[in-house]
Amino acid sequence: MSTPHPDALLGAADIRELAAALGVRPTKQRGQNFVIDANTVRRIVRTADVQPDDVVVEVGPGLGSLTLALLEAADRVTAVEIDDVLAAALPATIAARMPAKADRFALVHSDAMHVTELPGPAPTALVANLPYNVAVPVLLHMLDTFPTIERTLVMVQSEVADRLAAPPGSKVYGVPSVKANWYAEVKRAGAIGRNVFWPAPNVDSGLVSLVRRAKPLDTTASKREVFAVVDAAFAQRRKTLRAALAGWAGSAAAAEAALVAAGVSPQARGESLTVEEFARIAENKQPLDSEGSA
Secondary structure, three states: OOOOOOOOOOOHHHHHHHHHHHOOOOOOOOOOOEEOOHHHHHHHHHHOOOOOOOEEEEEOOOOOHHHHHHHHHOOEEEEEEOOHHHHHHHHHHHHHHOHHHHHHEEEEEOOHHHOOOOOOOOOOEEEEEOOHHHHHHHHHHHHHHOOOOOEEEEEEEHHHHHHHHOOOOOOOOOHHHHHHHHHEEEEEEEEEOHHHEEOOOOOOEEEEEEEEOOOOOOOOOOHHHHHHHHHHHHHOOOOOHHHHOHHHHOOHHHHHHHHHHHOOOOOOOHHHOOHHHHHHHHHOOOOOOOOOOO
């Protein structure tokens, strides 16, 4: 593999060969499913609208299928990989298959949930095939930690994609939908079949596009304060907001007062509210007195 590869991207045979050489079996524990189809990774890069001046961060690069396609299109790619064997092998795969871009690649061997800084220029885009079991927390952590990320495209379990992109009033609208919307405009950006993965998962996958809000949400409440309302509203999603927010506000009466002041019906449920409405409720929470009541 010392000469540049005619097609730098990895196909199914390449993936299995690399995995065998490394003694790697994809693990369920880490939600690993490797993409084995070059057309799929090119489609992901196109859908992500990766530009020649982009600095892309990728989470969970695995054996490097998507990493190579990103390097073809972007200025730089930084990959965050938790797996010891995969992290050790990836730089050599990049150097062998795309030597001209090897100096444009950086590897961070870490759990993405613990990453607070990245080497090189600040990232402008996040593109990743996220492990199913940690997709939402990793996505929210990266958006929060790296405000320079303007565009995100993640491949996640179809059900997670539906939740992230759900509008208010939808059955699957919930905590991930609202929190993602705090940062970005969110939409479904396509479906991915099972046969492009090894091993083939038992579920379909979906692409989700997130374009960061040009201006942060117009609110005096902090993100922590707004997210506390969101968590409380959906912890008991069948209850009215007056009841669901009683613990958060100090009492049902205090919850009702905050809701009325925010222009939200106390009889509404969390699934009908926009992120802006949650922010207004947070703004109108009355401080608790020493007795613990509002």
